[in-house]
Amino acid sequence: MLNYVIKRLLGLIPTLFIVSVLVFLFVHMLPGDPARLIAGPEADAQVIELVRQQLGLDQPLYHQFWHYISNAVQGDFGLSMVSRRPVADEIASRFMPTLWLTITSMVWAVIFGMAAGIIAAVWRNRWPDRLSMTIxxxxxxxxxxxxxxxxxxxxxxxxxxxxxxxxxxxxxxILPSLTLGAAVAAVMARFTRASFVDVLSEDYMRTARAKGVSENLGCPQTRAT
Incomplete structure (x- = not known):
């Protein structure tokens, strides 16, 4: 397991490098002058050139990329052009709300998705099944x-x-977690229904039904085993 995790982490390195190169080149291909945007619309040419030197935009492209990637490895992502605060601080201040939003959306998606899938499988080809799958x-x-x-x-x-x-x-x-988790809950409901339909079609479930055990009782026993 540890070797698998290490291999996966090492495999991310070339991917992150390629993404960094593409993002860096894409930003430089965008129209406009970052130095002029930072200096302001009323700045003269000398001020704009001074800002360009401070940002390192007067350096060759490969030198700018090396400066960018070496600082990023150390956790220095520069300053935000909007707030003039370090980008790392901007990310840190929003990390916990984003984490809680992700957790809440996944929790309710799993709960409601599995519940809808189980209901659709137990009452398959009836109105609860049709309603759940339509949703x-x-x-x-x-x-x-x-x-x-x-x-x-x-x-x-x-x-x-x-x-x-x-x-x-x-x-x-509540609202953003419902928005983010809706698609995940829908996919989980369909997969759960398909899995439970397969389980309910097994020989031991047919034997249980022949002995008088209802599917409502058989499904919890199946999940417990």
């Missing part, structure tokens, strides 16, 4: 940004139950 297909097909806007409109604007921005309380995580 699952809708969750996969519906764009996340559209779902988020719909939830905001209904639960924040119309009903006023939940906040739209911030990360101060658990209520702030």
């Amino acid at each position: 699952a297909v809708s969750g996969i097909s519906f764009p996340a940004f559209a779902l988020g806007m719909l939830l905001i409109q209904v639960f924040s604007v119309e009903l006023g139950w939940l906040p739209t921005v911030g990360a101060d309380s658990w209520q702030h995580y």
Whole structure:
């Protein structure tokens, strides 16, 4: 297991390097002058040139890339052009809210996705199955940004139950976690249903039903084993 993890981590190194090269080149291909943007619209040519020298933009491209990658390895990602704060601090201040949002979205996606899949499998080809799979297909097909806007409109604007921005309380995580977890829950519901249908078609389940054991009782016993 440890060797597998080490191999996977080592395999990330060339991938990260290639992504870093592509991002670096893409940023330099964008129109506009970063030095002029930082200096401001009213800055003269001397100020812009001074800013360009401070940022190292007057250096050759390969030298800029080496400076960028060596600082990034040390955790120095430069300053934000918007807030003028270190990028590492900007990332750190948003790390925990992002982590909690990811955890909450995955937890509810697993719970609701598995529950919908089990219900659809036990009552397959009946209205709970059709309803669950219809919702699952809708969750996969519906764009996340559209779902988020719909939830905001209904639960924040119309009903006023939940906040739209911030990360101060658990209520702030409900709408974004539902938005992020909808597609995952839909996929999990479909996979869970397929797996349970296969289990319910096994010989031992048919034998249990022949002896009078209902599927509602057989499924928990199957999961326990």
